[in-house]
Amino acid sequence: MNKPLNYAYYPGCSSTGTSLEYDMSSRAVCAALDINLTDVPDWSCCGSTPAHTVDHSLSSALSARNLDQVASMGLDSCVSPCPSCLANLKTAKHRMEDAGFRDKVNNLLDKPADTRVETKSVLQILVEDYGIENIRKKVVKPLTGLVVGAYYGCILNRPAELMQFDDLEHPMAMDNIMEALGATVVPFPLKVECCGASFGIPRKDVVMRLSGKLLDTAHGIGAMALVTACPLCQMNLDMRQNQINKANGSKHTMPIFYFTQLMGLALGLPEKELGIGKLCVSPRNVLDAIDANLKEKAA
Template sequence: MKYAYYPGCSLHTGAKEYDASWRAVCQHLGIELVEMEDWSCCGTVHATNVDRTLSLALAARNLTIAEEMGLEVIAPCSGCYKNLRTADETLKEDASVREGINPGLSRPFEGSSAVKHPLYVILEEIGLDRFTDLPRPLRGLAVAPYYGCVLTRPPGLDPVDDQEDPQGLDRLLEALGATVVSYPAKTKCCGGAVLLSHTDITMDLTGSLLKQAKDAGAQCLAVACPMCQMALDAYQYQAERRLGEKINLPILYFTQLMGVALGIDEGQLGLNRLFVSPARALARA
């Protein structure tokens, strides 16, 4: 199993632990990642809001690299996944848009690849049967799955999961031995996209969903998006101040929890990079 790996800007900067843990899990499961040479920003969020054509062109440029490699794309960042998949399907289906974008690309977009997210590659192509005999099952650990607002609701695209009550991450966490915590906010927006421009809005949103998860009994949160992880982890203390309440809820990438359950050395999983330490929570597993 081999993929063109698109880490995106976040996984090479502020979300290195997501990159490290995903690579470690892939090595363990026999998934080969070939990082795309000369990849660039996909244009998600800001470019998308300013100039749709620019956003499509930025994403298309990266897709043509994967096409030249003859591989499907795997993109861990939910925002990158959404933007790359949107561009891929838009250009495949709309010849006029494709004809407008292609002259500006060094390689024309042909539509011979596809875009996938690691969570659904694990679920659909690896299968949960691979996790029946784990070195360190997450028994005793209560985990709240957090999908965010993009992963299962890509605008205008067929969803990969139920849009209002997705179950993919729940199923994976259960297979890893964790107790899955149900709470209302698992697909609510965290406000990460407006973290710098409207910090107060982000703190209200993150504070609300963190409190809901903790009140439901969660000992940690599992995420699949670097923007969500940053807002919920690095800025958790600000959300606590706004709430007037201590939350102290570790925010882990689902790949880090997979790595723990698979017995991968914790030094390879980037657990020490998290702002809220997961040590006490993971000691329960």
């Protein structure tokens, strides 16, 4: 890389709880690729789903304050691993281009927010700023023999006008990364379908049906594992996999990785730094298969 890559890093609330391993692996991978992430000082919740379902200006005020914090760091772009945070931060910036709305939000804050900074996902900077070919060069332990499907979820690149990343119906960013890591990527037809999202709490049956379909389809096309870029998708597919099996009478034991975890493994980082042990569905068999393949190749 010619120019050092520096970003403000906005972890989002999930990173401190349910998706600790996404946060760990994102930080570890970026460090291994010499991408500098500096935590946004005194960051707070982006507003998440609850805030914008109640009040758009309150939701945007939460996000705008965080964007303002980034601006005060002297950095012009901010990355977040979580698509939901990303959507809120980007929506706030977009809505505040309207003067009336901007005034409304600024009235809620201690000082008018500077929302000029750009927000991107960790996936986007790895693909667009760092580059697939540069990732390929850094692979020390290729994921030979791993047959994986990439699942993006419904909000990572939608709405297209706002997210400005990858193809709306047929994103390829994670597919391309996985291919660069040496994995065999099977085209996952439901890559932008909804997993049921936060309906896991009020209407669990919806998640059982939607996420169940994702697992059935992934199994049907011969995927050994799915790779995701969203804490909520990962949680529905991984943590609720037993519930899904029970509800649908299926017998899935499919590991659901964060793409950064698989990147870390291919870059030769230790499993512990990547939070591999925090996954609910054990990836042991799959990881052992990769190791066996590697040994076979070496021998």
